[in-house]
Amino acid sequence: MSKNAIEIRGLKKIYKGRGGAEDKLALKGIDLEIPQGSMFGLLGPNGAGKSTTINILAGLVNKTEGSASIWGFDIDDNPRNARANIGIVPQELLFDAFFTPREMLEVQAGMYGVKPHERRTEELLKAVHLFDKADAYSRTLSGGMKRRLLVAKAMVHNPPILILDEPTAGVDIELRQQLWDYVRELHRRGTTIVLTTHYLEEAEELCDTIAIINHGEVVACEPTKQLLKRIDEKEVIIEVAETLDAVPATLASFTAEVRETNKLAVQLSQATGNVGQVLRAVQDAGLTINDISTNETDLEDIFLQLTSDKVKQKDAAE
């Protein structure tokens, strides 16, 4: 038995363009090792290839090249065993609206061949705070409840690995906390957890190891502490569209100064905050970010690339 819960080698995915559309190279041949017992974050902006990776592991998307194994079982040679060792909470909330949570878990358990006396339907419903909704139609559940129900569904066969793809989308803060409490509890009991997110803070808070994926490539993969240390103590320079006469109040908690009338230079360390918080504070001040720069390590470039992608997406969405 390998020490890795998941091993991915040279994984490549090309989505074939249909109806004259261009082919899309979604994964460029990634390698990834996810150790047993870890709380692993796959961090990257929208479109980076996170769901593609997860969906290949789930058997929902066919890979183009490369290999992957789950708990030592190759997904091609041993798909049944591979799938038995993994529970996946998909990004999309796809539901059969007329099943109740109880029925949904029972059907799922049946599909995985869990015998009736071994089923943990009520325990799972309690664990995700849905016991009082056990017999309600699923379509009446809120987004957060649906997400938690999908977590319970992913765990019916008690897999050693749980993967959550962007689990906080549509989940309010209080329920998000309950979701994390349950995920942390599973982790304490030995479940390997993998979560994808495009929020750096979320990965930082929860994960012991973080891989950063961008444009279908893994650009960093290391223990969270080490990663944070490498990005510690930097000066980030944010160029804005507006003319500044003072540092905006939203940046009061940072060490920051105005330079050349339209640049904010912010001193950052692990203790004082991260790039995401700075960007948010700048946006909260109503400023338009034109450019972000720093003279730091490769890894910093990676983060800036990531965060500037986020800003571009935000601009594009507005």
Ligand code: ADP
């Ligand atoms: P992420 O989950 O990191 O946001 P995805 O894995 O969903 O990224 O997508 C990676 C890239 O592949 C994106 O450019 C996306 O548009 C493209 N893509 C995803 N699914 C499909 C599909 N079914 N057909 C064509 N392109 C796809």
Ligand code: MG
């Ligand atoms: Mg996704």
